[in-house]
Amino acid sequence: MSTTKSIDTAADAGQRAKANTLISPRFYTTDFEAMNRLDISSVRSEWDKMMLEYEGDNNHDHFQRDAGFGAEIRDMSPELKQEFLDFLVSSLTSEFSGQILYNEIRKNISNPDIKALMGFMARDESRHAGFINQSLRDYGLAVDLGDLKKTKTYTYFKPKYIFYATYLSEKIGYARYITIYRQLEKHPDKRFHPIFKWFERWCNDEFRHGESFALIMRANPKLLTGLNVYWIRFFLLAVYATMYVRDHTRPQLHIAMGLDPKEYGYTVFRITTEITRQVFPVSLDTDHPSFRAGLERLHAISDKITAAKARGGIVGLVNQGVWAVAGFTTFARLYFLPVKSHSLPKQIRMVPAW
Numbered sequence: 001m002s003t004t005k006s007i008d009t010a011a012d013a014g015q016r017a018k019a020n021t022l023i024s025p026r027f028y029t030t031d032f033e034a035m036n037r038l039d040i041s042s043v044r045s046e047w048d049k050m051m052l053e054y055e056g057d058n059n060h061d062h063f064q065r066d067a068g069f070g071a072e073i074r075d076m077s078p079e080l081k082q083e084f085l086d087f088l089v090s091s092l093t094s095e096f097s098g099q100i101l102y103n104e105i106r107k108n109i110s111n112p113d114i115k116a117l118m119g120f121m122a123r124d125e126s127r128h129a130g131f132i133n134q135s136l137r138d139y140g141l142a143v144d145l146g147d148l149k150k151t152k153t154y155t156y157f158k159p160k161y162i163f164y165a166t167y168l169s170e171k172i173g174y175a176r177y178i179t180i181y182r183q184l185e186k187h188p189d190k191r192f193h194p195i196f197k198w199f200e201r202w203c204n205d206e207f208r209h210g211e212s213f214a215l216i217m218r219a220n221p222k223l224l225t226g227l228n229v230y231w232i233r234f235f236l237l238a239v240y241a242t243m244y245v246r247d248h249t250r251p252q253l254h255i256a257m258g259l260d261p262k263e264y265g266y267t268v269f270r271i272t273t274e275i276t277r278q279v280f281p282v283s284l285d286t287d288h289p290s291f292r293a294g295l296e297r298l299h300a301i302s303d304k305i306t307a308a309k310a311r312g313g314i315v316g317l318v319n320q321g322v323w324a325v326a327g328f329t330t331f332a333r334l335y336f337l338p339v340k341s342h343s344l345p346k347q348i349r350m351v352p353a354w
């Protein structure tokens with residue numbers, strides 16, 4: 001259970017969004033010249049079809065509240081409310097991170113294909129971020145996005161790391177939102193906030209964003225072969241492990257939705273793995289008992305680190321160090337577990353069918 005400071009004011013929400021922990025969403029910058037050199041001509045027909053979908057903009061009217069929105073916000077226990085706020089702030093930070101990155105790439109490059117794509121994706125992410133921030137505003141906790149943009153630390157990633165990480169976060173974002181949506185569609189009594197009703201059409205945007213990166217990587221097959229396969233394995237594990245650990249810091253949120261964080265996590269991994277076969281030649285064996293035991297251990301270690309931080313002092317610091325080493329070792333062990341290999345399909349694009 002998280003022992004971080006609660007979110008009681010808009011300043012607290014801003015601090016939470018700014019935080020740079022191992023599991024908090026980050027802001028990125030990259031090499032724009034390298035982005036300029038990308039060539040997607042080998043996937044041109046699939047690319048053009050996708051761009052038409054972006055232009056058609058079938059979600060242009062989706063991110064508006066209906067008249068009954070406010071009345072559907074239920075009372076929450078203080079614990080649930082804090083976890084829900086943490087979920088909103090963390091989701092907002094991810095959406096805004098995408099908005100900034102895509103927009104910066106758009107502004108700094110001339111490659112017409114990539115520039116147009118980045119413009120559409122920034123448009124979508126800005127709607128997503130704005131919609132979440134409205135729900136924070138209901139509680140007087142809207143995050144000052146201008147300030148966040150100026151003051152949060154940016155991590156530099158080479159384009160290929162941006163592609164692996166962003167592709168995965170778009171696709172796992174889809175899998176997370178659709179799993180929550182399907183659960184609450186079946187159990188409307190557990191829908192304690194109306195924002196979840198927006199998730200279905202919302203996650204189709206994320207799915208399409210992921211498709212864009214899939215096409216870029218398939219058009220540049222070097223990104224998917226040789227030593228790069230080790231990077232793909234690294235990013236798969238980093239993204240899965242981060243999600244697993246982060247979701248376990250919000251037990252009340254999962255109870256309220258009738259989801260077990262472990263089962264929820266493995267459902268999301270299964271969906272994400274089915275999707276990533278469109279582009280990655282390897283996938284993690286998330287059903288393997290050693291994999292599952294390793295993730296459980298990472299989650300336990302993360303709790304120990306939180307407790308050591310809360311304890312403070314020399315003992316707390318030493319404990320933090322000890323558990324950080326244990327975390328690193330566990331991650332490394334997970335990394336070297338056998339993975340599944342597969343060949344890539346001729347047709348790259350998929351439909352969001354979950």
Ligand SMILES: [Fe+2]
Pocket residue numbers: 095098124125128205206
């Ligand atoms: Fe988004």
Ligand SMILES: [Fe+2]
Pocket residue numbers: 098125170205206209
């Ligand atoms: Fe997205």
